Amino acid sequence: MKRTAALKRYHELALPTTSEDGWRFTDLTGFDPDAYEFAETAQPAEIAPLIELELAGSARIDEGGAKIVEAPEGVVFAPLNEKDKRIGAFVATEDKIAAANAAFWRHGLLVEVPAGVELERPLHVRIESTVPKGSLPTRLLVVAGEGSRFTLIEEHVSAAEDLDAFTNCAVEVHVGAGAKLELVSVQRLSRQGWHFAHQHARLERDSELAWVCAGLGSKKSKTWISIDLADAGATSRVTGVYFADGSQHLDFDTFQEHVAPRTTSDFLFRGALREQATTVWRGMIRVEKEAQGTDAYQENRNLLLSRQAHANSIPGLEIMANDVRCSHGATVGQVDREQLFYLMSRGLSAGEAERLIVSGFFAEALDRIEREPIREALARALEARIP
Numbered sequence: 001m002k003r004t005a006a007l008k009r010y011h012e013l014a015l016p017t018t019s020e021d022g023w024r025f026t027d028l029t030g031f032d033p034d035a036y037e038f039a040e041t042a043q044p045a046e047i048a049p050l051i052e053l054e055l056a057g058s059a060r061i062d063e064g065g066a067k068i069v070e071a072p073e074g075v076v077f078a079p080l081n082e083k084d085k086r087i088g089a090f091v092a093t094e095d096k097i098a099a100a101n102a103a104f105w106r107h108g109l110l111v112e113v114p115a116g117v118e119l120e121r122p123l124h125v126r127i128e129s130t131v132p133k134g135s136l137p138t139r140l141l142v143v144a145g146e147g148s149r150f151t152l153i154e155e156h157v158s159a160a161e162d163l164d165a166f167t168n169c170a171v172e173v174h175v176g177a178g179a180k181l182e183l184v185s186v187q188r189l190s191r192q193g194w195h196f197a198h199q200h201a202r203l204e205r206d207s208e209l210a211w212v213c214a215g216l217g218s219k220k221s222k223t224w225i226s227i228d229l230a231d232a233g234a235t236s237r238v239t240g241v242y243f244a245d246g247s248q249h250l251d252f253d254t255f256q257e258h259v260a261p262r263t264t265s266d267f268l269f270r271g272a273l274r275e276q277a278t279t280v281w282r283g284m285i286r287v288e289k290e291a292q293g294t295d296a297y298q299e300n301r302n303l304l305l306s307r308q309a310h311a312n313s314i315p316g317l318e319i320m321a322n323d324v325r326c327s328h329g330a331t332v333g334q335v336d337r338e339q340l341f342y343l344m345s346r347g348l349s350a351g352e353a354e355r356l357i358v359s360g361f362f363a364e365a366l367d368r369i370e371r372e373p374i375r376e377a378l379a380r381a382l383e384a385r386i387p
Helices: 002-012 096-104 337-345 350-366 372-383
Strands: 057-062 065-070 076-079 107-113 123-129 135-144 149-158 166-175 180-188 194-203 208-215 220-229 235-244 249-258 264-273 278-287 294-304 310-319 324-334
Touching (some): 002 096, 096 135, 096 166, 096 194, 123 166, 166 180, 235 372, 249 264, 278 294, 350 372
Parallel strands (some): 123 149, 194 220, 220 249, 235 264, 264 294
16 A cells, blocks of 8 residues: 555656755756666676675575575564555655655565664675665664664665666664664765665664765765654764766755654764865754754755855754754865865875865764764775875
8 A cells, every 4th residue: 555655656756856945955956857767687796895894694686586695593684575564654755755765665674673682793795786766765663662772774875886776765764762882874986876765764862863864976866864752861973975976966855853752862073074065064953942942954065066066055044942952064175275285295195185184074973973983984995096
């Protein structure tokens, strides 16, 4: 029934335009979701891993389905059953992209860590786009049982650097009371691909979510990140890094919803842009009337490495409670030419000096990542974007 309603919704809705709220800076001209086909099998590909570490379990999702590479003990780590009633609890079909995922997704994964279980090593899910002009709508359902502790890495990759494909992912996260989840979402798709992701988490009493988001690939993408702090004592910390060059366009739409008292959210996004790249960040903190004692912060800073690059940064606050501490910061600026000249005067080439400046710019965000291999892998990926 859900699919039928979503399919009807998909056919009723037009693609969003720049006249609509949330799409003002992201133009989908040239994109036709119906021009991409659903493949039955994946094409073989050798894709080097970004992060090298020992895993508790790993899975791969591609056009051929969801495959468990290594199953962890004591954890539900299995292809997602579309009859699971928790699917669609958080991600609605408000636009044509979300409706397309709800109507057409075929492959997904359920990650459910039972109450009290702690995993020392991370779980890893790799979503591979391998078919030219292929459509890959996927679902990921993550459930952290009460008092559980674990790390999950979700990685989107392409089989080729010039692969023209359409990836559309929905991620729904349930964090139980007293649980702690570190969720690492990495997007490093082809520069010819279109990517959309709706990611939504709900936090229960005294739970903690540390969410790391890295945007590195795609031709044009839009990612929604929503967090519901639904019960007292819930804490979220979102750390985002992105790098866009060429004609890339990356769009992030974030929402911190404080529903219950004494909740905390800390949001930090940093991005660097080169050549003619454009980025969008739109962030909103909403505090409901009952959410007294809220402590919320959001920050977005952008470093422009060329005069043609353009970053849009749009913070927002909507506060109904009166006992809160909420603030935000947003900046867009060029590289300090005096700093660049100083480094070059010490013997560094222009590329080396720029790489050092970029490394320092991202340092504060990367230092928030708990696991050293993940932190170092993202640092290398960001630095590699400087020629």
